[in-house]
Each structure stands twice: as C-alpha cells, then as structure tokens.
Amino acid sequence: MTLAIFDLDNTLIAGDSDHLWGEFLVQQGWVDGPSYRASNDRFYQDYLDGRLDVFAYQEFVLGALKEHSLTSLDQLRQRFMDEVIDTIWLPDAESLVEQHRERGDTLMIITATNDFITTPIAARLGIEHLIATVAEKTEHGYTGRIVGTPSYREGKVERLTEWLREHGEDLTGSYFYSDSHNDLPLLGQVTNPVAVDPDPTLERAAREQGWPVMSLRGCPR
Numbered sequence: 001m002t003l004a005i006f007d008l009d010n011t012l013i014a015g016d017s018d019h020l021w022g023e024f025l026v027q028q029g030w031v032d033g034p035s036y037r038a039s040n041d042r043f044y045q046d047y048l049d050g051r052l053d054v055f056a057y058q059e060f061v062l063g064a065l066k067e068h069s070l071t072s073l074d075q076l077r078q079r080f081m082d083e084v085i086d087t088i089w090l091p092d093a094e095s096l097v098e099q100h101r102e103r104g105d106t107l108m109i110i111t112a113t114n115d116f117i118t119t120p121i122a123a124r125l126g127i128e129h130l131i132a133t134v135a136e137k138t139e140h141g142y143t144g145r146i147v148g149t150p151s152y153r154e155g156k157v158e159r160l161t162e163w164l165r166e167h168g169e170d171l172t173g174s175y176f177y178s179d180s181h182n183d184l185p186l187l188g189q190v191t192n193p194v195a196v197d198p199d200p201t202l203e204r205a206a207r208e209q210g211w212p213v214m215s216l217r218g219c220p221r
Contacts, residue, residue, distance in 0.1 A: 001169055004100035005160070005186075006127070007178035008111040008118060011196045012097070014217060015088040017121065018061065018113040019044045024080050031064055048199070050182055054112065054133075054152040062135050065116060065142035073116070073142070081120055092216040097125055100175070110160060110176075110186070112152035116142070131159045156186045181205065 009016040022040035025031045039060060046052040065073060100107060108129040109122050115132040122130040134147040151159045164170060176183070176190040181201035187193035195206035195213045206213050 002103075002105045003108055003169070003171065003174040003190075004097075004105040005108045005110055005174065005176040005190065006097070007176075007180065007183055007196075008109050008121065009113060010179040011177055011216070012090065012093040012109070012125065013085065013088045013121070014090055016044065016113075017085065017117050020084050020088075021080060021117050022061070024084055025064055028076065030068070030076070036064075047182065050201075052152070052182075054150045054155070055146075058114065058133060058135075058146050058150060059144065061114065062116075062142060062144045062146065065135065066144040068141070070137075070141055077116070077120065080117075081124075085121060085124075090216050092218050094125065096177070096216060097127065101126070105175075110151055110156050112150060112156070112182075114146070129163075131156070131163060153182050154185045156183065157189060160186065160189075178202070187211070 006012050009018065019040060022036065026033045026037050043052065043057045043060060097107060106129065107127045108131065109118065109125070109127050110131040111118055112133055114135045115130065116135045118130060118132045131151050133150040133152070136143040136145045136147045149155045149158050171190055173192070174190040175192040175194060176187055177194045177196045178187060179195070179197050179199060179202065181199055184202065184205060193206075193209075193211045195202050195211055197215050197217055198206060198213060203213060
C-alpha cells in the first residue's frame with residue numbers, strides 16, 4: 001500500500017476552514033462578533049507563526065459547538081459547505097487526488113482542524129481516511145472537549161504512527177502534500193514530501209532539502 005497523504009487547509013482548499021468557520025459563526029450571529037473575531041484572528045496568527053497553543057485553541061473553537069443541538073449544527077455546517085467551502089474549492093487539488101486514486105494509492109487527509117468541520121470536506125473529495133482533531137460528542141451534543149492527541153505538528157506524526165500500527169502498514173513510498181511549516185515534522189517522515197503553495201518558511205526548507213514545490217491555485221472556483 002502506498003499512502004498519499006494530504007494536509008487540508010491551504011493545501012487542498014484555498015483557505016483555512018477552521019478560521020473561516022469562526023468568521024462564519026460571527027456572520028451568522030452565533031457568537032459575540034467583535035470579541036470572537038479578535039480571538040479567532042489571534043489564534044490564526046499564532047498558527048501562522050508556529051506558536052499556537054492547540055489545546056487553548058480547540059477549547060475556543062469547540063466551545064461554540066456545545067451551545068447548540070446536533071441538528072442545528074448539522075444544518076449550519078451544510079450552509080458553511082455551500083456558502084464558504086465551495087468558494088475556495090480547488091479543481092487542481094481534486095485532480096491531484098484523482099491521480100493518486102487512479103494509481104491505486106491509499107488516500108488520507110491529516111489535519112489539525114477538528115473532525116466536525118473536516119468530515120464533510122473529506123467526504124466530498126471521496127477520501128475515506130481522515131485523521132483530524134477529534135471533537136468529543138455524546139448523544140446530546142458536543143462537549144467542548146477533544147478526544148486524544150490533537151493532530152497538530154508532532155501530533156500528526158503521533159496520530160499517523162498509531163494509524164499505521166493499527167493497519168499494519170508503513171510509510172514506504174508515501175507522499176505528503178502540505179503548505180505549512182507546521183507540518184515539517186511529518187514531511188520529514190515520508191518518502192515523498194511535497195510543498196504545496198508553501199509559506200515562506202516551508203518554501204525555504206523545501207528548497208534546502210530538494211523537495212518538490214508545486215501550486216494547486218491555478219483554477220480556484
């Protein structure tokens with residue numbers, strides 16, 4: 001089995017779904033606008049700078065979920081897919097996924113964004129295997145907490161290692177596509193690391209390591 005692993009935000013889609021979800025909540029009036037937007041922007045800048053407190057961030061993001069029923073959240077998430085995710089969809093990214101599918105590779109998304117936001121995006125891409133930060137949920141709704149290790153930075157390596165062990169697989173011949181320097185720990189583990197529309201830090205590292213650098217932004221919808 002050859003794994004083709006993809007980061008999601010700013011790799012397969014032309015934006016950050018986590019940050020955009022926060023903006024969407026503000027626009028819909030589900031949260032206190034000015035204060036929520038300020039915190040959302042601050043956390044996103046911390047992520048870009050590589051100093052995000054992922055546990056504090058997940059508490060912030062998931063706290064908004066626990067205030068609402070599963071039915072209302074599902075309805076709002078579908079609107080988010082239609083009104084936001086569709087506008088940042090990348091046909092070139094979809095084509096790349098299909099190339100790996102046609103080769104018989106096993107497709108996976110690994111993302112720090114929680115599974116509430118990312119599950120329908122992975123489903124739309126037809127990618128079965130999703131490693132995302134797990135939002136704790138009961139029959140009554142979301143608790144505002146996470147389950148296990150968040151899949152961020154070294155956490156991506158940890159979560160993928162667990163998945164490989166459970167499935168009796170390894171990273172021989174594997175690919176990992178990412179835009180972010182936060183993914184350098186995992187990029188260093190795969191056979192074929194690829195920088196996709198990379199941030200400056202990742203682009204510099206890719207050039208130094210001789211990794212391919214590519215863009216999927218040719219045809220944003």
